[in-house]
Amino acid sequence: MAVLSTLAPKDLLVLASCALTLCVLAYRAWSQRRLLRARAGTPPNVLPAAKVNEKDREPGEWTPVAFDYPRLEPHKEHFSNVKPIPYRPFKWGDYHVTMGIRGMAWDEWIELDREFPLMHKVADYRIRTRGDRLLSVHPAQPGVVDSGHAAAEELMYELSEYLSRRHPDVYKVTRRAVSKNREENGWYGEGKIKTITIIPFNETYDLEKEEPLKVSRMLMQEDFTIMLEGSDGRYYLQAGAVVIAGSWRLEDKMGMPLEEIHTSGNVPQYQSKLQMSMERYFRRLPLDKPIVRNNYAVQLVQEPEMRSPAPAPGSLLDVDPDELAWAATMNGSEDTNDFERAKHINDQVDNATTSVTDAQNDKGYPASRTTTPATPRTVRLRTERQTLRRLPRTGAIVFTIRVYQTPFEELLREPGVPGRMASAIRSWPEDVARYKARDAYEGILPLLDQCHAEQVAKGLVSEEDKKSTFPF
Template sequence: MGIRNMIWSDWIELDDQYRNYQEIRARRIETQGHGVLGGGLAVIELVHELAEYLSRRYPTTFRVSRHPESNTEYNWGWEGLPPIKTITVVPLEETHELPLSLHEGDGVAEKAMIICALLIQDDLAVMVEGTDGRYYFQAGAICVPGFWRMRDKIGMPLDEIHISGDVPLYRSKLHASMERFFRRMPVEKPVARNNYFLQTIRPLEERKGREDAEELAWSESTNGLESEFQSGGRFSHKLKPTTETLRLRSERQTLRRLPISGAIVFTIRTYMTPIEELGRERGVPGRLASSMRSWPTEVGEYKGKERGEWYEAVLAYMDECHREQVDRGEAARPGQGDYPY
């Protein structure tokens, strides 16, 4: 499954792209970003968990006010404190009032879901256990998925989400261990995993002035129009790739179980890195090339190795950067191994 333990302080990462991401995310929320089918209690719990976490982890970015006392069925506050009433995102000068319970009226869980999405750069999926013991995607704020659409997946159990996307090695390798992992996952043991894809974006002159120039929300130049997307056509690189237009699209995902509702929260944080930038990172070109060469056939198929001309272009560029690094004494020769350096 490629998962590793996660320390609590690493749950949510923020960086200098925060404002740019949140502009894109806010716009996407208005169009197709969020949905709640069930799991309303979990969503209310999630918005309080995020507000408690963020105000401690990034105290200059998030400021909170609290209710005078806890007067609801559940006390969402950490360390016995009364629950948070409002959270202010200081750099954006935005304040959100957190719902306390599902009794606050229609649409309260949706409201909580939107606040979650506006606070962080990650997309969110709330997985709730069904009466059949399987985990269902019941609520989410998926604003910048790039190559899948929330409306195609929401409501599905974990296995269907992956089977419908032809996720490589899912039936043969991942299915059983993932089901077992979800059922047994303890509250105190969050985990993280990473993946990567190669994406092509528009050339520089066509990117100028575009809000989402890096095609974070939807990878149109690689996968065509979002409205016409069918999952079989993933990573077809509709535009001819060049080293200037190729991006490494990498997701850092986390999973944790919420203590009160028992729902599992899946976070997906996407990073877009120009491959020319990767080429300059010490030791990275050699490792990326060797990782790409070791893709099993199914993985190559999923990532579109044979669709478009990008695969050979990336390998050739990474090999060239690696050779230059070796000549400068910055990277090990093949087989010597210099990681971690």
């Protein structure tokens, strides 16, 4: 104000005139952008993807974005001819807790392979028998975060668009007529999908009538969760379909913020090593940069002759003898909570002297003891391929989880894998070893060492392999 008071009246008029001119130019530019979006069919309240700036929006607020996906090339092979990708996400040397993320190409979002029919059968059984506990939309938490319903519906349409374009020999869709309102259309301005058919299974879903979470889960081999940002800046689990988690239950995590999901599961070193970077990454995840990561665990299953009584025909173990859906051999019944499960497993141990409190220990990890011996026939490597991407309409983050199970007998024959796996298992610090239940299967380590020595002797691997980096 002191500066302005020293100016002559004519100078003030010049400044006022300049300010007015700038306002007029800004208004014209805004009007022009609005007109161009209208001509392109984009409603005024829908932002172009390039204009999204995470720093400018308030926590929990999201303006729908007009985002056209890169054109997808149809997959060259039918899924029945595609082998599952052998992800082996462990390495030589010291263990480090990291997010382990890498960029993902759009045409790699959802993977189909020859295990699709089996996993589809297991998913169908699980949804029919306990779907209300495996598929869930959490209601809005007033003043904090919206319901996951709109995001679940958006994901269903996204998957239908993606899969029918990436695998046109597997999925067939019918569409509505093209609408003048771009927001009501499908990808690339085509009509909105009405129905989708999984051709080899002869199953058709009406997207306007059926439950979105069920449709999405039955279309693919992946489980998924949907995270929404709250007004406090935290991301909450507001919807999901978790059918083959193996050792955790969706019903226990629904409505939780990201950090509580991990701390309630006693994820080692989460608060000290991962929490800040994960929360920051979720907040900043852009629409056009999906990511992927892998992790792994070791699982014990019972051989058929070990099961007494034998699984009843039509039961889960009859449909899923490798315990893909739920690791009962390791964790006991799916219908007990963590504390009861620890006691159940502990009680199975002959002459056990460890109390339930000791079994859980001061970290709160459930007991990992089981009477099933660790042998090449009972051990499985369980790996997960996890993807993260943001949805343009709701701003929700979709987390997909594809599970792979490999018999230990197969791993022993893979060049370089036995030695690398043994090194990784031995490198775990105590909290990680307890979390991954190493005591249940560490008896396999000498066999891994033996196989590694034999591979070295045959020239299949060398010391140089220990210096190699592995993508998965």
